[in-house]
Structure formats: C-alpha cells, structure tokens
Amino acid sequence: MSVKCSFCSNKAITKLRYAKLSLCSKHFVEYVEKRFSKIISKNKLFKNMDKVVVAVSGGKDSVTLLHLLHKVSKEFNFEIIGLTIDLGIRKYSVESVEKALKNYEMLNIKYKVIELKNKYGFSIDDIAKYRRKAGIKKPICSICGTIKRYIMNKYALEIGANAIATGHNLDDMVYYIFSSLYSGRVDNLAKISIYSPSEFKFVAKVKPLAYISEKETLLYAMLRKLPFNYNVCPYARLRTFHEYIRKTSNVLEENVPGLKITFARMFLEKINPILYSHYLSEKKFKECKICGMPTTGKICSFCKIKSAMEKVLKK
Amino acid sequence: MIKVKAKLLRENKVLEITLDDNARVIDLIHKLGHTVEDVIVLKDELPLVEDDILEENGEYIIMPVASGG
Ligand SMILES: [Zn+2]
Ligand SMILES: [Zn+2]
Numbered sequence: 001m002s003v004k005c006s007f008c009s010n011k012a013i014t015k016l017r018y019a020k021l022s023l024c025s026k027h028f029v030e031y032v033e034k035r036f037s038k039i040i041s042k043n044k045l046f047k048n049m050d051k052v053v054v055a056v057s058g059g060k061d062s063v064t065l066l067h068l069l070h071k072v073s074k075e076f077n078f079e080i081i082g083l084t085i086d087l088g089i090r091k092y093s094v095e096s097v098e099k100a101l102k103n104y105e106m107l108n109i110k111y112k113v114i115e116l117k118n119k120y121g122f123s124i125d126d127i128a129k130y131r132r133k134a135g136i137k138k139p140i141c142s143i144c145g146t147i148k149r150y151i152m153n154k155y156a157l158e159i160g161a162n163a164i165a166t167g168h169n170l171d172d173m174v175y176y177i178f179s180s181l182y183s184g185r186v187d188n189l190a191k192i193s194i195y196s197p198s199e200f201k202f203v204a205k206v207k208p209l210a211y212i213s214e215k216e217t218l219l220y221a222m223l224r225k226l227p228f229n230y231n232v233c234p235y236a237r238l239r240t241f242h243e244y245i246r247k248t249s250n251v252l253e254e255n256v257p258g259l260k261i262t263f264a265r266m267f268l269e270k271i272n273p274i275l276y277s278h279y280l281s282e283k284k285f286k287e288c289k290i291c292g293m294p295t296t297g298k299i300c301s302f303c304k305i306k307s308a309m310e311k312v313l314k315k
Numbered sequence: 316m317i318k319v320k321a322k323l324l325r326e327n328k329v330l331e332i333t334l335d336d337n338a339r340v341i342d343l344i345h346k347l348g349h350t351v352e353d354v355i356v357l358k359d360e361l362p363l364v365e366d367d368i369l370e371e372n373g374e375y376i377i378m379p380v381a382s383g384g
Contacts, residue, residue, distance in 0.1 A: 003364040013362040017351075022364055059382050171381075215352055215380045219362060222355075232325070232382055246381055250352035 014219055017257035025223045032220050036068045036208060037075070043194050045206050046076045049162035052206070053083050055152050056103065056111075058096030061167030063103050063228040064217040065209055069165060070107045081161065082111030085151050087144065088123025095229045102227040114151055122309040128235060134308040140235050143305060150302035154293060156203040163204040171214040173207070173264045174249050175242060190279030193272055200285040201294040210268065211261055317371045321347060324378045334369065341365035347377060354379050 003012040003022050010024035016031070023031055040046060054069055056062040066082065073080055084100040087093050097113060104111040117123040124144055127136070136143060156164045168176075173192065180188040194211075198204040209217060221228050236242075252259050287293070288300035295301070317338060321330045334342050340356050340363045347354075351365045357376040369375070 001368045003366050011361075012364045015351075015364045015366065025361075061382070213352065214382070215355065218355060218378075218380050222362070230382075236382075243381075247350075247353070250350045253352050254350040 013223070014215075016216075018261055028219065029223055032212065032216060033068065033071060036212065037072050039194075039211055040072060040076065040208055045195055045208055046078050046163070049076075049078045051081065051159070051161045052078050053081050053152065053156040053159070053161045053164045053203075055148070055164060055166045056082050056084050056100045057167070058084065058099035058103075058229045059167070060221045060228045060230070061169050061209060061214070061217045063099065063167075063226050064220045065165060065167040066103055066107070066109070067224065067226060068220075069208065070109065078162070080109050081159065082109050083152060083155055083164075084111065084113045085148055086113060086115040086117075087147075088115070088117045088125050089233060089235070090125060092229070092231055092233055093124075095231065099227045099229045106227075112155065114155065116147065116151075120306055122306070122313060124235070126309060126313065127305075130309065130312045134312040136305060136308055141239055144235070146301050146305065150293065150300070153201075153203055154291075157201060161203060162198075163206045165206045165208060167209055167217070168207040169209045169214045169217050170211055170260055170264055171246060171249070173210050173268070174260050175245050177264065177267045178245050178249070179241070186275060187279055190272065190275035192267070193276065194268055201287070201292075202285075211264060213260065317369065319343065319369050319372065320374045322374065322376045323347075324376055338369050339365065340367045340369060340375075343369060343375060344377075349377075349379075352380070 003015065004010070005012045005024035005027055006021045007027045008024060010026070012022035013025050014028055015022045021031070046052065052069070054062075054066050056066050066080070069080055082100070082104045084097055086097050101111070101113070117126070124140070127143055128140055131140065131143070152164050176192050177189070180192065194207050196205040249260055285294040285296060288295045288303055289298050290303040291300060293300050293302070316333050317336055319332050319334065321332050321343060322328075323330065332343060332346055334346065341351060344351055344354060344356065344365065355378040356363045357378060358373060
C-alpha cells in the first residue's frame with residue numbers, strides 16, 4: 001500500500017508533516033519553488049538588487065539554491081554570478097568544483113572559481129596538517145568558514161555585487177541558533193539573519209533557504225536530477241557536537257512537526273532584531289592593515305591565518 | 316514477520332532487517348536508529364513516504380540527508 005499525492009492521483013514521494021501534505025515528485029518540486037519565491041517576497045531579500053553572487057560549493061544545498069534563484073532571478077530582476085572556492089580538500093574539492101561548474105553550464109550562468117592554494121598559497125588540507133604547528137587554535141571547520149566568508153566578501157566587493165547568497169538551510173539555522181545560545185555568544189546571535197544588510201566593507205548576505213530543510217534541498221536536487229557532490233567533507237566527521245544537535249532537533253521535529261521552522265522563524269523574526277540593534281551600536285569596523293578588508297582589530301582573521309601558514313609552509 | 320534488505324548508502328553496507336508484518340517505512344527508519352528527517356528511503360530509485368508499507372524481501376536504499384557542509 002502506498003500513499004497518494006494530496007494534489008493528484010500519483011504516488012507521493014514525500015510527506016511534509018509541517019504542512020500536512022503528501023506530494024508526488026512534480027508537486028513537491030512546485031511546492032518548494034513556490035515556498036522559495038514566497039520567502040524571498042516576504043523578506044524582501046532581493047529588493048533593489050541587480051547583481052547577486054551565489055556561493056556554490058557543489059553540494060546539494062548550494063546547487064538547489066542556484067537553480068531556485070535562477071528561476072526567480074527574472075521575476076525579481078537581478079543577475080546571478082556564481083562563485084566557487086576550490087578549498088583544496090583532496091578528492092572532495094575536485095568533485096565539488098566539477099559539480100558546481102556543471103550546474104553553471106547547465107544554466108548558462110557567469111561564474112568565477114577561486115583556488116585557495118593558487119591565490120593565497122595554502123589549502124584546507126595544509127591547514128589540517130600544519131594548523132597546530134602554525135599556532136592556530138580554532139577548529140578546522142571554523143577556520144574554513146572564516147576563509148570562505150572572507151573570499152566571498154572580497155570577491156563580491158570587487159565586482160560591485162549587491163549581495164552574497166549562500167545555501168544555509170533550515171537545519172543549519174537551527175544549529176547556529178542553538179549553539180550560539182548554548183555558548184552565550186550574543187554577538188553571534190545578533191548576526192544570525194536571513195538578510196544581513198551591507199555595512200562598512202561587508203556586502204549584504206542573504207540566506208534564501210533558511211526555512212527549507214536539508215531533507216527538502218536533497219529531495220529537490222535528486223528529483224530534478226541536478227549534478228551535486230553527495231560525499232561528506234572528510235573534516236566534517238570531527239564535528240560531533242554538531243551531529244548531536246542535528247540528531248536531537250530531528251527527534252523533536254518528528255514528534256512536533258514544524259518545530260524547526262517555528263524555532264528558526266521565532267528567533268529570526270522576534271529575537272534577532274532586538275539583538276541586532278544592540279550589536280550595531282557596539283561594533284566599530286576598521287580596515288585591515290594588510291589587506292584593507294574589514295576587521296575589528298588591526299589585522300583581519302584571514303590575514304592572521306595566512307601569515308601563520310606562510311611561516312610554517314616556508315620551512 | 317517480514318525480512319527486508321537495507322542498503323546503507325554512506326556506509327556501503329547491506330543489512331538484513333526483520334520487522335513485524337505490515338511494517339511501514341518509518342519502522343525501518345526507527346530500527347536503523349534514524350528519524351524521518353534524517354534519511355530518504357528509496358525503492359527502485361524512487362523516494363518513499365514514511366507511511367508506505369514495506370514489501371517482503373524488498374530492497375531499500377537508506378540515504379542520509381546530512382552533508383555536514
Ligand atoms: Zn501530485
Ligand atoms: Zn586582512
């Protein structure tokens with residue numbers, strides 16, 4: 001016995017418990033596209049924007065984001081420029097970049113690939129190997145995040161883009177909110193937003209998938225047969241805390257359908273704006289003495305990583 | 316009781332699982348220690364709904380959702 005689609009007589013391929021709907025392949029794809037478009041309109045994500053950098057790693061989330069944005073880019077009247085960073089993580093990066101490029105070509109989208117090793121002299125594999133020797137204390141995933149954000153922002157600034165769109169999904173949002181609450185990092189909480197306006201030399205950031213779950217982005221990419229890298233980053237295995245939170249929030253979601261969306265929405269709509277106004281009055285940005293990009297100290301965290309790695313790699 | 320095969324995509328492992336008659340996809344998901352949000356269950360390349368009833372000797376692919384990216 002099998003479940004039928006709520007909108008037609010075809011067999012359902014998923015049940016969206018939060019929406020009380022069972023959907024066939026065609027109606028699921030339509031549903032996601034409609035919701036995506038609604039999220040953009042409601043949050044005015046691309047208002048007065050003509051050029052948007054879309055960060056595409058080649059994984060399911062960013063590939064889904066690229067295709068969904070491509071669909072709405074005419075309606076909302078902006079141009080998409082793809083940005084892929086080759087992080088130099090063994091075979092994982094090779095496959096990721098290859099998948100990203102396939103999607104750009106499918107959609108005929110302008111894009112740029114930035115090779116970390118080539119442009120800055122070190123790769124994420126180098127960081128993994130020499131991080132301790134270089135005196136870098138932060139975990140590898142957090143270093144990688146800093147590097148990606150720096151490169152994305154710098155590139156978007158250089159080409160005069162209005163915003164950077166990233167593939168952060170609902171599960172990412174739930175994790176960020178929870179972990180920032182847990183560790184009491186109020187400034188982090190203030191920054192978690194579906195839309196962060198530009199300020200100083202920071203280009204605006206947009207997370208249009210913030211209310212779309214990881215399972216939905218995977219289903220969308222699969223059903224539309226989009227090329228994406230399904231492999232897990234070899235360094236992600238080290239994130240056991242992240243894994244516990246993800247698992248636990250999914251247990252809650254199974255028992256209370258819609259919990260993840262409500263949790264994220266209540267935080268983003270009600271709590272974040274209060275924290276954000278407080279945070280804005282506190283932070284003062286300056287230009288990094290080395291690269292000119294924004295920092296609160298004298299030297300930005302990217303330049304610190306880069307110079308620490310240069311010292312170790314020279315030996 | 317019925318027997319099904321569960322192919323774990325990430326681990327590249329096949330498990331033989333015994334479940335009650337009329338067991339549903341959700342029972343298989345729980346037996347493997349997951350929730351419906353954690354995995355997509357496929358049969359003949361099509362995703363299944365958690366309420367679908369399992370078939371005796373059916374082969375099911377278990378595809379974890381998390382990419383940890
Ligand atoms: Zn349908
Ligand atoms: Zn700098």
